[in-house]
Amino acid sequence: MELDAPPRLAAHLRAVHDVAAELVAWCGERHPSLAVDAEAVLFGAATHDIGKALHPAELSGPGAEHEEAGYALLRERGVEERLARFARTHASWDGAGVDDLLVSLADKVWKAKRVPGLEQRVVDAIAAASGQEKWQVFIDLDDVCDRLAAGADERLAFQSAYPITGMESTL
Template sequence: MPSPILRRALTEPGLRPLPERAARLLEDLDAPPRLAAHLRAVHDVAAELVDWMSRRHPGLAVDAEAVLFGAATHDIGKALHPAELSGPGAEHERAGHGLLRERGVEERLARFARTHASWDDPGIGVDDLLVSLADAIWKAERVTRLEQRLVEVLAAASGQAEWEAFMDLDDICDRIAAGADGRLAFQSAYPAAGGTESIA
């Protein structure tokens, strides 16, 4: 049975609810409430990015279900490595991927737990880039190389000049970043095991 505060982190109004399957996983793990709040914040931003992609780049194949589930579970390994909720570390990436696979989550959806911090690796596609971008821009962090990589994908798929794709992406990132204070406040309202600082 999940704690009442975890249940509140998963259901409190203000951000989109997580996909039901992701929320159940967090409940089964009795995950730290701050982790659930963080995943909701990143998922909410990912949903904005997916909506924007469908409007601005309808010809680019985006697996919306995968992006949303990936954003909702990308840090789930921090339930197993709670020290990484408030401090550095990458153990949660492999652990989260393994946890999801052990619980029957198919690779198409589970991979983001290990790829969200590896967006500059070869073979990373647009879905992975969107989850990585959501994981940065939710708190108004602008990662130039990540955004440039996505600009190149958008320009190649749409036939736009890179500068046009950059302006388009920069606009949505600015709009999303403007709401960072509210998302940070939502996350920090919930306790984390091992500390009270924001998680990355």
């Protein structure tokens, strides 16, 4: 799909996608009994903030208008619900499934932001699916989040190299 998306948005979506890919791989290796829809998680990570193309002020400031706008934009372009939903679920974890939680986690940890409430929900989902003790899942998740957070400076520099506005981009 073609949008006049800010280059920084495209860089952000790429960074979050790359972290989500690492989380999906980690789940497959460490928690193979966890039912993760890798295609959905990767699509969700790559499009979760697409509504910021319509609300570019939210690229550098707070706001949630991009969530419903992004969902509507994807649906209007024929993206099925199971994939478009991430545009509106990435910031709200109530009742979220593991796929939604992984997109949300990728959206935080890419920049080394650790959110205990979100991480606890991921731990709970993995422990419930795997039968592992929560403390063991917590240690595993903490390790992968620490590893991913260690690359945050490089990802932040990559994103910052792109302007918020001023250039046309195909996304």
